Amino acid sequence: MEPGNPALDRYVLELDGEAHRRPRYREAVAAGEVPGGFGVEDGVGLLFAGRELAEAMSSRPRARAYRSERGEPDGVVETALTPLRLPAPERAGVSPEVSELRRTSLARRHAVARGRSGRLRP
Numbered sequence: 001m002e003p004g005n006p007a008l009d010r011y012v013l014e015l016d017g018e019a020h021r022r023p024r025y026r027e028a029v030a031a032g033e034v035p036g037g038f039g040v041e042d043g044v045g046l047l048f049a050g051r052e053l054a055e056a057m058s059s060r061p062r063a064r065a066y067r068s069e070r071g072e073p074d075g076v077v078e079t080a081l082t083p084l085r086l087p088a089p090e091r092a093g094v095s096p097e098v099s100e101l102r103r104t105s106l107a108r109r110h111a112v113a114r115g116r117s118g119r120l121r122p
Contacts, residue, residue, distance in 0.1 A: 011037030012046060015066075029068050030075025039066045044083050058083035 011034055013025050028034045038046055038053070043060030046053060056065045064080060071077035 010035050013037065013039045014042075015039045016042045026068065026076045026078070029070055032070065036067070036069035038081075039068060041065070053081075056081045056083040057086055059086050061085065 011025070013021060015022050022039060025034070025037075025039065029036050040046060040056075041060075041063045043063040044056060044058045044065045046065065047055045047057065053067070058065075063083060065083055067079045067081060069077050069079075
């Protein structure tokens with residue numbers, strides 16, 4: 001494992017992408033190899049005020065974050081954090097034209113994934 005953020009003296013670990021990351025991190029925290037820290041899924045960001053966590057935020061509705069610390073019963077205490085849900089782009093000042101383009105692009109990608117051409121009919 002690579003060192004955590006030296007300003008925080010703890011780890012912030014991306015949990016998505018590699019299935020072994022979370023269990024390996026839990027083992028390392030339990031063994032005292034690394035300090036406790038945080039785990040985040042895609043779409044979650046952590047805001048720190050100095051060395052303290054001020055807020056967890058998410059652009060995705062079900063994305064999660066965790067705080068991990070040494071403790072009983074299995075050597076690690078993992079606390080789920082509830083991220084503040086950020087507003088959807090349409091509510092954050094994105095023009096209707098950009099929103100329409102995004103919806104169209106998403107519909108095309110879904111059509112291609114289902115084996116259709118993804119081209120719009122005239």
